[in-house]
Amino acid sequence: MKADPRGVLTGTHYLDGDFACGEGAMAAGCRFVAGYPITPSTEVVERIGRRFPMMGGTFIQMEDELASMAAVVGASWSGTKCMTVTSGPGFSLMMENIGLAAMMETPCVVVNVQRAGPSTGLPTMVGQADMMQARWGSHGDYALIAVCPRSPQEAFDLTIHAFNLSERYRVPVLVMMDECVGHMTEKVVIPPAAEIEVVPRRLTARPPAEFLPYQTNGSLVPEFARAGDGFRFHTTGLTHDERGYPVMTPECQAKSVRRLLDKIRLNAGEIARVEEEDTGGADVVVVSYGITSRVARLGVGLARERGVKVGTLRLVVAWPFPEARIRELAARVKAFVVPEINMGQMVLEVERCAAGKAAVVSVPHAGGNVHDPEAICQAILGAAR
């Protein structure tokens, strides 16, 4: 369906990534946001708090991030699209109910404007070190989706995409921004509502007597019933059967966990998204995401001047990881170079998929600012040798 025009601020704007992310959420149909202030993400909810009262949306500043995430899961069961926004320390607190959202199969969006950690770290300065936490941070086996915007424009576009994916697969979708993108101001074009495709909540058409909340009928994603429509359904964070009732057996556990993973794993081809440049005849491919993909471009330019055939691959969707594409490239390139503002996280995935067929060079950075393009260039030159 097309976007609800009340949430769409059509026009050409000069916005920072945080504001653009907020605009993306409102355009996607988000009408409930719970959040707790934390630098450098707060501008997202400040933007929303200013505009929500004019479009039938409710923003509440909760007492902490545990509550913010719990409120978002609760609100999603009312059928209202919802989101919360945070940065590293708050993201840690949200892990508990991100797991609940995954287990209850609750559509919702969580924005993490990454700053440097661990712990309180560098509150106002950039990091990209929550990438593995995004994938594995809550306990137990589950799968979710994470997108990585590189610009304010993409903060807008990918936030809409995040909502659409969360509705389609009934998973929490993480918008893994970083402080640089969040605080960078650039041109953002917001199209007319009629040009924005949004996925509505997929409410079941079955009558209550024939509805089971976790029956999938061969598909991987169950149909949704919202609270208050007479379904009188139950859902729980405990391992549950198709009725949503707790079943404490290894058999039910195996079946449930398998499907939670399969709905992402088996659809990874459709969900994973990369952007490539000049990977065709490349000897070295630089894999990066977020702000680092823009810095890497400078490093790539320097390496090209020195005669190296370099291509780039940007992770637009980081999770699920584009395993198939990295495997294909590994068969024909000499090396991957992976700069990221952490001490080596997504590089582990590249290594796993390259499986020894191509060299993999990490270009770590502990955070606080971006890479020196020369460091990336040197890594490329080293890898090409």
Place this chain on the structure above:
Amino acid sequence: MSTRTDDTTAREHPIAPFIRMERMPHIWCPTCGIGTVVKCYATALADSGVDLDKACVVSGIGCTGRVAGYMRLDGFHSTHGRAIPFATGLKLGRPELLVTVFSGDGDLVGIGGNHFIHAARRNMDLLVVLVNNFIYGMTGGQNAPTTPLTAHSSTMPFGNFERPFSLPHLAASCGASYVARWTCLQVRQLTWAFAEAIGRKGFRFIEVIAPCSTLYARLNKLGSGLDLMRFYHDNVEIRNGADTREVDIGYQEKIVCGKFRDEERPTYLELMHEHYRKTLGDRYVPMPPEGGLIRGED
């Protein structure tokens, strides 16, 4: 005699329509008080005439946390301590819902204490039923923020030396609009309290003292659940309107019960609507009672 037995078994239990009977037997121990609380709540719900399709129960984790799974209503068994913020989101996402939080003392005022005080402060439109058995039941009898001084628990094997919360006082001082305490013995008063609270708005708090024979009574050598009920019979003092500063519960001391507060105060949603109407005028578009769901044509 046999005729009477047949009659009893043939008749459906009056609250069966409110219970997921296919899930019986429940997990609660014999003489546990939680079932009684559910019976009183269901009776009040039936008598209140509210639209049951709009009634939701949200629970956290623990023995009382299982209520959301046994009642035939939209029921959410959330995470430990987070029933109140989960319920807050549910209510704000679809304001016409009647949202009741059902959970235990460890869940709501131990791990969830921060959410409890803030929801009361906001006068969030939730009915919060807290079943207080003075101990962590499901995990095996550990000390709770409600365990009376000197009572024994598995993690205070020489007796509790931490001062417990007085829950009516906590709720009232944080801003709850309705505050009552009853025990499982006063089933009529408890049922009336539920009925009354269902008809009120804002943050309504009902503490129910319930026997836990398996852990609290056993660890303290207090006998069976029946003995605890007998204790309530002999030691409950009903004082409606009592000052909540004076309703602390000491170990095996009198338990003051009653309705302590019943005030009409604007709720979170009322304050929000009023404030935005005042400051934004016609520009204010409130979320509709049926929620912010955006329907597609396809």
